[in-house]
Amino acid sequence: MNRLGFVIALCAFAGGCMVGPDYKKPDAPESPAFKELRGWKPSHPVDDIDKGAWWSIYHDPELDRLERMVEVSNQTVKEFEAQYRNAVALVGVARAGLFPTVTANSGVTRGAGGGGGGSSGLATGGGRGPSTIYSVEGTVSWELDVWGKVRRQIESNVAGAQVSVGDLANAKLSAQATLATDYFDLRAEDSLEQLLRETVAAYQKALDITRNQYRAGTSSSADYVTALAQLQSTQAQLVGVGVQRQIYEHAIAVLAGHAPSDLTIAPGRLINTVPAVPAGLPSALLERRPDIAAAERQMQQENALIGVQIAAYYPEVSLSALGGFEGAPLSQLFNVANRVWSLGASGTETLFSGGARPAAVTAARATYDQYVATYRQTVLTAFQQVEDALSSLRILQQQAAAEDIAVKSTQKAVDVTMNEYRAGTVAYTSVITEQALLLGNQQTALSVLQSRLVESVALIEALGGGWNAAELPGEQKIKDANPIFP
Numbered sequence: 001m002n003r004l005g006f007v008i009a010l011c012a013f014a015g016g017c018m019v020g021p022d023y024k025k026p027d028a029p030e031s032p033a034f035k036e037l038r039g040w041k042p043s044h045p046v047d048d049i050d051k052g053a054w055w056s057i058y059h060d061p062e063l064d065r066l067e068r069m070v071e072v073s074n075q076t077v078k079e080f081e082a083q084y085r086n087a088v089a090l091v092g093v094a095r096a097g098l099f100p101t102v103t104a105n106s107g108v109t110r111g112a113g114g115g116g117g118g119s120s121g122l123a124t125g126g127g128r129g130p131s132t133i134y135s136v137e138g139t140v141s142w143e144l145d146v147w148g149k150v151r152r153q154i155e156s157n158v159a160g161a162q163v164s165v166g167d168l169a170n171a172k173l174s175a176q177a178t179l180a181t182d183y184f185d186l187r188a189e190d191s192l193e194q195l196l197r198e199t200v201a202a203y204q205k206a207l208d209i210t211r212n213q214y215r216a217g218t219s220s221s222a223d224y225v226t227a228l229a230q231l232q233s234t235q236a237q238l239v240g241v242g243v244q245r246q247i248y249e250h251a252i253a254v255l256a257g258h259a260p261s262d263l264t265i266a267p268g269r270l271i272n273t274v275p276a277v278p279a280g281l282p283s284a285l286l287e288r289r290p291d292i293a294a295a296e297r298q299m300q301q302e303n304a305l306i307g308v309q310i311a312a313y314y315p316e317v318s319l320s321a322l323g324g325f326e327g328a329p330l331s332q333l334f335n336v337a338n339r340v341w342s343l344g345a346s347g348t349e350t351l352f353s354g355g356a357r358p359a360a361v362t363a364a365r366a367t368y369d370q371y372v373a374t375y376r377q378t379v380l381t382a383f384q385q386v387e388d389a390l391s392s393l394r395i396l397q398q399q400a401a402a403e404d405i406a407v408k409s410t411q412k413a414v415d416v417t418m419n420e421y422r423a424g425t426v427a428y429t430s431v432i433t434e435q436a437l438l439l440g441n442q443q444t445a446l447s448v449l450q451s452r453l454v455e456s457v458a459l460i461e462a463l464g465g466g467w468n469a470a471e472l473p474g475e476q477k478i479k480d481a482n483p484i485f486p
């Protein structure tokens with residue numbers, strides 16, 4: 001017992017022991033380089049992504065205006081921001097366990113004493129009259145964190161707050177990337193509408209030619225009817241473009257934190273330049289992706305909780321003190337004679353819990369192992385997402401070059417075939433065939449450009465959007481957000 005008392009006193013004097021495992025970051029999956037970058041160098045790479053405003057590489061003022069609304073008005077981002085503030089407050093709640101609790105109370109007690117009386121001991125008429133006792137007391141109670149249970153809980157909550165920061169950054173990046181994707185899809189619809197308008201104008205000219213040819217007697221009415229049907233079909237296709245465009249505009253409004261009726265985006269063309277984003281080394285993902293940072297902090301949070309459960313094996317040591325005044329009358333309450341005080345110390349140890357404590361430790365270790373697996377899977381998923389985006393961009397770039405050639409060739413074929421039709425050397429069905437082929441190639445080229453821009457957004461998101469793990473607030477900053485004496 002003397003040795004136990006000496007150990008407890010020594011631990012209390014030194015600031016307490018810390019039971020449980022100290023956190024050590026587990027190994028993560030590694031990759032020396034991205035496979036999809038071998039033998040392929042994106043043309044005109046950007047030196048770096050602007051910190052935060054990664055969308056600035058597209059040089060689109062309207063996109064910039066919409067993206068800046070996300071951080072201010074997006075409700076999902078606000079939800080995660082509130083979760084972070086809650087996590088910071090929980091650090092303050094846990095931190096309070098390191099300090100004593102001080103309370104003050106006062107009271108008035110009025111009663112009567114018994115005297116004489118029968119065997120029942122109840123007061124009779126011959127006893128003393130009613131008396132009033134006044135009291136003013138203060139108490140101090142302090143549960144010593146000898147084994148580090150409170151400090152492990154603080155460590156866990158600090159890591160939890162950092163998890164919330166990572167979740168907040170990831171939610172913001174996800175909303176921004178989704179908005180950029182919807183924006184490029186919307187602009188693709190605008191470009192498709194413009195393409196169809198130009199095609200309708202070209203078909204109208206072709207219809208005029210067939211009409212003149214028919215009136216001159218050099219062609220049949222079938223050519224005119226065919227040209228008219230082609231024109232009307234393209235006009236109907238032009239009307240249908242507006243349906244999907246409105247859906248994208250409504251989605252962008254919600255992402256920007258506005259009702260769909262409050263946001264209108266003026267028509268515009270899809271940008272022709274797809275910026276190349278440098279992927280860097282795979283190891284950089286561990287610092288640049290907020291979801292990886294959050295998963296890593298989650299491991300420390302759960303690791304600290306193992307120590308909390310192990311601390312339950314050890315006795316709880318607490319100190320208490322009481323001081324104040326008690327007596328009557330009120331005018332003489334604070335006399336030395338009325339002073340009362342007490343000091344106490346206690347230790348509590350659970351001798352039998354039916355296996356609850358070892359089960360709780362086992363559960364905490366299992367939860368930690370679960371989040372280690374989650375962390376490693378998050379890293380693997382990040383590698384996959386980057387590789388997917390790089391391969392898509394590489395293949396789409398090659399397809400875009402081929403489609404550009406196809407569009408130029410079919411445009412030339414349409415011009416030649418129309419001249420031959422005017423000369424009466426080919427049937428109008430040849431013109432129709434070439435025109436349909438041209439429109440199809442133009443739509444495919446537009447779709448490839450749209451996909452390239454969308455994949456560039458996916459690559460930026462997969463790379464973390466310019467975010468860095470250094471943006472996670474440190475332990476001291478989180479603690480400073482909870483002043484001990486506000």
